[in-house]
Amino acid sequence: MLLVFVLATGIAAVWLRNLLASAMLLGIYSLLMAALWVVLDAVDVAFTEAAVGAGLTTALMLFAIWLTGRQEKPPVRKPWFPLAGALITGGLLIFGTIDMPKFGDPQAPAQVHVAPYYLENAEAQTGVPNVVTSVLASYRGFDTLGEVTVVFTAGMGVVVLLGGLRRRRRTDET
Amino acid sequence: MDVLGHFNYWVAIALAMVGLYAVTARGHLIKKLIGLSLFQTSVFLLFISIGKVSGGTAPIIAEGFTVYSNPLTHVLILTAIVVSVATLAVGLALTVAIKRTYGTEEDDEIEALDRAEDEQ
Amino acid sequence: MVLDVLSWITISAGAFFILAGGIGLIRLPDVFCRVHAAGLTDTVGAGLMLTGLMLQAGATLVTVKLVLIMVFLIFTSPTASYALAHAALLDGIKPWTKADRKERKP
């Protein structure tokens, strides 16, 4: 049920030509996604989605739209070629899912490799009942260091692109 | 081969198709970014669907539960969401910079301006 | 037992109010009326439903969190409605009046 909602919202967000409306639909999309993560047991992911989608994405989108333009121009070309490309890709991917294990199968390859080890040993080895946190920070700490660096680099990149630091320096001098 | 067993994967793929279409067919750069974030969420959905174990609960160890969903995919996606917002912000900043330089944010017009500059 | 029945009653009343709000969201003629429907029934419906959940939970930490959710909802929901209606007014959208209905009818 939620999945159908999510799909419909995604399609509508692409369909509409008014960018403000698209941004709003993206907000709804994020809300539905958060509910979906809760249904699929991914509580931490839902938490992140909630924190990010509730204020941050909408505000950023609105500011970007304010700085550029509000309305999208109608397309010049007919979009048959991209549509065909998307459909062919989707068809191939669906063909690929036929071999995949059934949804929620406890014997699926993803479930039997390292996850049981984490689930059994995480609390004893780290003293942290939330397995997601312990895997995030301890077992895959190196990974997370990389992710933090990516976020840091993105922040710096935006500041440099939009000239935040240069403006500041100029106000200091005057 | 049953429909319900693969429905989640199919929705993820449909979302990926929508995102791909938006990225390739739409000329407006912000619309392309929206398509990009749809594509990203489709990947998230695929991962979380793989990680779900039927009958399991959230992977926070508590008394009275024995079956938990796979925490590994949750970890990967959790960081990916924050990173996706950061990349979205970089994309928006690039769009703003392009708007400032070219005066437009439509794909075709930017290309036309580039071509005109080359010919000069 | 009494608590169970009471919580069922409140939860179903909350669900009824929320559904009514949803129908109002569809049926009412313009933004301002819809703000009214959504805002009013959201606070009442959400309040009733959270009260029902509280009765289910009993006196635990869960109840404290539910109370907090309710308090914050009661604070934020009208603020959002206010901001939204003000934004719509600023953008030059005229509130719907009886005259519009006469125009629309034929």
Added chain:
Amino acid sequence: MFLAAAAALLATMALGLTRAFAGPTVYDRVLAVNSIGTKTVLLIAVLGFLMERPDFLDISLLYALLNFIGTIAVLRFIRQRRGPVGN
């Protein structure tokens, strides 16, 4: 009982979604975002009870706190933009 409440919430979310898709003005869509946000708060709380893991309530608490920031951002957007008034 929780299932019935969740079903009612889902139905209302569907109604809100139709308003968001059909909404003639942008504000209808903002309103739909807002109201679906409240429904999500309730839905997550009810789901937490349904799955007997009430510590999910943190998420709905977070949404209850943060959900109105988007709407206020819209108000600010409208105030700052002195451009043409359109759809």
Added chain:
Amino acid sequence: MKDYFVLRVMAKLLIPFILLFGFYVQMHGDYGPGGGFQAGVIIAAALILYAIVFDVGPARRVAPMWMLVALSCIGVLLYASVGVATMMAGGQFLEYGVLAHDPAHGNHLGILIIEIGVGVAVAAAMLMIYFSFAGRR
């Protein structure tokens, strides 16, 4: 935006709660859902609310740009320095077990410290992004 009485009062009322909730999420991430990433975003959201209601200027005085840049650097470096510290203590990079006598305690401590690093870095980076968008006129 300052002339909206309702918004001003609501913002002043809610921002402390949002900040408090952010810190709660940061510290409670071991036992419930949450952690550094989420806490960072929540704290950033509180300041963004302040910036929306009271304009960007005062918000920038609360958290000036140089401070944000420094904070995000400090966050990343805190994370990395935990790794270096474990190496100094005789373990491998980011092997927290050597931080305390008991490996489990060391792990717990290491997780707490790096979560704080993540939270600081993410909050500062998000605020940097928002301020550079909002500061352009």
